[in-house]
Amino acid sequence: MIKVTINNINVEVKEGTTILEAAKKAGFAIPTLCYHPDLKPKGSCGICVVEVEGMPALKRACMTEVVNGWNIHTNTPLVRTTRKTILELILADHDMDCPTCIKNNRCELQNLAATIGISDIKYRKDPQTKKDIDNTSLSIVRDPNKCILCERCIQVCEEIQTVNALALSKRGSETVITDAFDTGLGNSVCVNCGQCTVFCPVGALYEKSDIDKVWEAINDPEKHVVVQEAPAIRAMLGEEFGMEPGTLVAGKMHAALRRMGFDAVFDTNFTADLTILEEGTEIVGRITGGGKLPVITSCSPGWIKFMETFYPHLSEYVSTAKSPQQMFGALSKTYYAEMKGIPPEKIVSVSIMPCTAKKFECKRPEMRDSNYQDVDYVLTTREIARMMRQAGIDLKEMPDEPADDPMGEYTGAATIFGATGGVMEAALRSAYFLVTGRELDDVDIVAVRGMDGVKEAEIDVDGLKLKVAVAHGLGNARKILDKVTEQLKNEGKSEYHAIEIMACPGGCVGGGGQPWGSDMARRTRRGETLYKEDKSLPYRRSHENPSIKLIYEKYLGKPNSEKAHHLLHTHYYKRSKIDGKVIND
Amino acid sequence: MDSEHQCQCAQQNEEELYPKLEEMIEQHKGRPTELIMALHKAQNLFGYLPKKAQEIISERLNVPISTICGVITFYSFFSTVPKGRHSIKVCLGTACYVRGGQQTLERVEKELNTKVGGTTEDRRFSVDVVRCIGACGLAPAMLVDNDVYGRVKSTKIMDILKKYE
The missing domain is CATH 3.30.70.20 (Alpha-Beta Plaits)
Known part of the structure; x- marks a missing residue:
């Protein structure tokens, strides 16, 4: 242990502790600006300077490790003037x-x-x-x-x-x-x-905000505005209204959206279940039919553009299933439009996402299988919270309401899509059924949960050992993709059957559209909330969702049918590492 | 018509240099720490750093293109603008500045219709500024290639430049 004093208060800390952390332990907050708990300290701003007795120059608290016997002062006239000057220059x-x-x-x-x-x-x-x-x-x-x-x-x-x-x-x-x-x-x-x-x-x-366009659509009596919310939203929206990180607000969110004037409040969780049926069927088909393995998930649009740019040689391995957002968009202007007798050109399809890449995804030229742009506008968690505040909605006071039929019902398998490992867990729950015809006894596949950068698991499906991997954050994705690339090159096949990749650390609960002021600790709490909701729901396997059974019966036929392929599947491109534009071979 | 023809020739010549670039940077392949050496070689070869050369170096050395652009814009030695056949350097050191270096520069810019750091359309001249060339006694001074010109009057500039084709 290392003993130092901070403003004459004795404190004992472990070796490798920074002045910033030691001061916190002694009860002193040192102001910071460039410092962030999830990043390596860089000390570029200089706001956190402190005085150390016997040292000629001020030390940056965020990146200086304490040395035994140091007497550190965080609030001297020199420290205060220096901080003030630095801040004045920044301002x-x-x-x-x-x-x-x-x-x-x-x-x-x-x-x-x-x-x-x-x-x-x-x-x-x-x-x-x-x-x-x-x-x-x-x-x-x-x-x-x-x-x-x-x-x-x-x-x-x-x-x-x-x-x-x-x-x-x-x-x-x-x-x-x-x-x-x-x-x-x-x-x-x-x-x-x-x-x-x-x-x-x-x-x-x-x-890039779409708030004005969505208000305009809501206020246009000619338009029928439908809304979907991603699984992760229900675990983070509360933070924007002063609630504890990880408060589950699914019911309040549906109620609030209805009060804002959306004509139909659905849920992306419905198409998350649908994704599992489409992707799960694809995985099982590829395993039993000798197709390309591993199957890599396709829900995360940041990951998809990353793959197209840096790993285009793996594009044939990525599932052709669209993301839940885009499946929803295509169905809102076909299935729902036909069922309700509303002309699709009058439907405005809005999605609430924890994600900025979804804004890019909805404008991809191939995402028009309904013959219209399938999803018109994407709002981040931050934008929908801003709109709710503009509308005078206090989320805390909202009642709990369910989403609308026929695209609102969801299972626990869908809700965990929002956390890293969730898509894989949901897929395994259904893949087991698709292969064996029996249900998995214990649906909790904890090996793929949690915040480790790369996770692996092996599931026994009637003697067939399914090897899966999960990565979140694109740096972690590189680790597993480089390994797969090597295996495919040297051995002609990979040890993995399926891989889940999410672009953002923590999965969608850590998405680029999440509330400001987030760190890994918050992302973790939101993920835990989704697993809690999963446990509380009547159905926890996607194939059990009655609304999913209905849509196949009434509209799509069966998973991977021709109609399903037309509306729910997509293809990928190769992109330049210089400007990210599509390269036509 | 003439200038257009010349320009294409220049580009053709540039294209021919790329196999040479590949050869020169072969030893730096997969070594991101040797970026600056590779950039130096490329600049010596082309006289500047064309975008395509930056892309090739990015690919071969495995350095992100954003990092390469960051390095090139940081060091004033590197240029992304093609250099002219002759380089004009107007001194703006203290002595030259007080004795009219700025006016010399403005005149050069006006006559050649190009700004500091730029190159004339016919690639005859590039214009740059230097801070003191040690010829303070001759202020205001100007360098064209390796020739020093002292007490440069702005009216004399075109006479000087005429000598360089």
Whole structure:
């Protein structure tokens, strides 16, 4: 153990503890800005400086490990003046249009200015240096005028996601964070995962909003607006209304959406169950019919663009099943439209997603199997919360209401789609039935749960040993994909039968559209909530869902039928590692 | 018509250099830490760093293209603009600056219709600024290739540049 004093308070900590952590233990909060618990400390901002007796220079608390016997002071005149000067300089180079900024009231820089006590900015920015806002991406907006160069976005893009869309460019006062040729994120390898928008402490990176268009549709009496909500939303929306992270708000969410004026409130969980039937049938077919193995899941659009860019040689292994969002979109303008006798051109299909990449996915040119754009607008968790606040809805006070028929009923297998490992677990629950005709006794497949980056499990299906792997976060995905690539190259086959990949750390509960101020601890709590809901539901296997049985009986025939293939399956492209554009071979 | 023809020739020549680039960077293949060496070689070969050369280096060395662009824009030595056959460097060191270096520069920019860091359309000249070439006694000074010109009057500039084809 290491003994140090923080502001004359004795504290004992383990070796390798930083000053920041030791101070916390002693009851002192050191202000930080570039520091984030999920990232390696980089010390780029300098706000966390402290004095250490006997040291000539101030130390950055986030990245300095304590040494036995150190006397550390976190609140001296020198420390206070230094922090203030640093912050004044950051603010001087920052567009301070706070009331109209998307981050207003949720900005870490704003909070820091309040904490440190900045009353006057001595330096002002030259208005000539105004930079263009990057609007080229379908998912993410980048405003360099707000950027404080903390580099969190670069870190998450490089270290956690290994996409490397963003980097520092130029030098000195001209330094900007931008994509490769500064031609905009829409013309780069960015996979739209939106983790940069979650890690950005200010309003420099955020989702491209569709709020106005959705209000317009809701207020148009000619339009029939249907809405679907992803599995993860019910575990995170509450946070936007001051509820504890991980509060389950499924029923309140349905009630709130109805009160906002959506004409039909459905649930993406319904098509998550449908995905399992389509994908599960595909997996079983490939295993028993000698098809390409492993089957890799296809629900995560960030992962899909990543695969098309960096692992196009594996595209034939990826399931052809569309994501639940896109299955829902196609069915809302066919199955539902026909059933209700509503012309599909009058239907506006809206989805609520924890995801920014879904905005890109819904605009992919092939996602028009209903002969219309299958999903019209995608709203992130943050956007729907903003709309609810605009509508004066207090989520906490909402009653619990179910979603509407015929696309609202769901099983526990669908709800766990929102957590890493959930899709695999749901698929195994049904695959077992599809192969053996019997039900799996214990549906809890805990080996694929939890926050380990790569998880593996082996399931015995009547003597057939199914080997599966699960990865979340694209850096972790690379580990398993490189292994599979090697195996396929050297041995002609892989040890795995099926692999689940989610682009975001934690799965969808850690998506790029989640509430601001998130970290791994919150992502974990949201995931646990989904497993709790799973346990509480009457059906826990997708193939048991009565509404799923109905849609096959009335409309689709059977899983992987011709009609199902037309509406619920898709294909992939190869993309350039330079600009992310489709390459036609 | 003439300039168009010339331009295509230049591009054709550039295309012919790519096999040479592949050869030169072969030893750096799969070694991201040797990026700057590879960029130096490419710049020596082409006179600047064409986008295609950056893409090839990214692929061969296994360095993300965003990192390469970051390095190129950080170091002023690297250029993404083709260099002219002759380089003009106008000195803006203190002595030259006080004695009218700025006016010299403005005149050069105006006469050649190109800005600092740029190259004329016919690729005859590139224009850059330097901070002191040690010829303060001759201020304002200007370099064309390796020739030093002192006490440059803006009216004399075109006479000087005429010598370089």
